[in-house]
Amino acid sequence: MNIFNAADVCRGMLSCHFSASKVKLDGHGPFNGQILRQCLVVSILNRIPFVAVVETGTFQGCTTEFISLLTSSPVHSIELSSRNYGFAIARLRGRPHCRLHLGSSEAVLPRILAQYSKSQKPLFFYLDAHWDDYLPLRDEIILIARACPNFIILIDDFEVPSDPGYHWDNYGASGQLTFGYISDLVSQFGLHCWYPQLSSSQETGARRGSILISSGSMAEAVQSLPGLIAHV
Numbered sequence: 001m002n003i004f005n006a007a008d009v010c011r012g013m014l015s016c017h018f019s020a021s022k023v024k025l026d027g028h029g030p031f032n033g034q035i036l037r038q039c040l041v042v043s044i045l046n047r048i049p050f051v052a053v054v055e056t057g058t059f060q061g062c063t064t065e066f067i068s069l070l071t072s073s074p075v076h077s078i079e080l081s082s083r084n085y086g087f088a089i090a091r092l093r094g095r096p097h098c099r100l101h102l103g104s105s106e107a108v109l110p111r112i113l114a115q116y117s118k119s120q121k122p123l124f125f126y127l128d129a130h131w132d133d134y135l136p137l138r139d140e141i142i143l144i145a146r147a148c149p150n151f152i153i154l155i156d157d158f159e160v161p162s163d164p165g166y167h168w169d170n171y172g173a174s175g176q177l178t179f180g181y182i183s184d185l186v187s188q189f190g191l192h193c194w195y196p197q198l199s200s201s202q203e204t205g206a207r208r209g210s211i212l213i214s215s216g217s218m219a220e221a222v223q224s225l226p227g228l229i230a231h232v
Helices: 006-017 035-047 062-068 082-091 105-115 137-147 179-189 216-223
Strands: 052-056 075-079 098-102 123-127 151-156 192-196 210-214 228-230
Touching: 006 082, 035 062, 035 123, 035 151, 035 192, 052 062, 052 105, 062 075, 062 082, 062 098, 075 082, 075 105, 082 098, 098 105, 105 137, 123 137, 137 151, 137 179, 151 216, 192 216, 210 216, 216 228
Parallel strands: 052 075, 052 123, 075 098, 123 151
Antiparallel strands: 151 210, 192 210, 192 228
16 A cells, blocks of 8 residues: 655656656557557547546556546546656646546545446546556456446456467466456456457557456447457
8 A cells, every 4th residue: 555655746746847748758658659549548438428537557647648638527547656646646737627546546446436326327447557566456347346337447458369469467476467367257247358459560659458348238339349359
């Protein structure tokens, strides 16, 4: 669990203020600089009226900023690092629908989900908070599936079994971001899954793999989206 560090928050804010190119500091740009991934998210947010978007793993707010340009709904983002949190605060100043949260995702998510417990409108989640020894992904999926009747989840750094050109995270004994890591949750909650349809050779940026997961109620809406192939 991260402890609020005011000095680090200030350092992050100053780093953002004096950065010549805030976009490039996040590596390649929003969604790892992957144009196909960016187009997918644009399609999702243009076609489906989400009550809110929730991101785990803000880092420096590049992807958060990109998402905020696509929707007027609240965009929540959770970051564990005080310094990155400060950077994102400075970066996203003037965007009142961006709501940043400092802490671990499994601790903060329940508070965000409680705000929308009475809504039947779907929520969109971008899960990218897997950096340290503790992998919150399974806990994140469980929290979402139990609290939301209608949702779509996009997970970064995930294995695409048919295309090894998409890179994915392997944390050894802590877990690997493969379908086997979440297969029991997919069965338990009746979830539906899709992978990128286009080859990694056509992608740009870091070419990180991903998986799109939906509640059963949202499966039909996802099937109409371009660039996806269902998990079999």
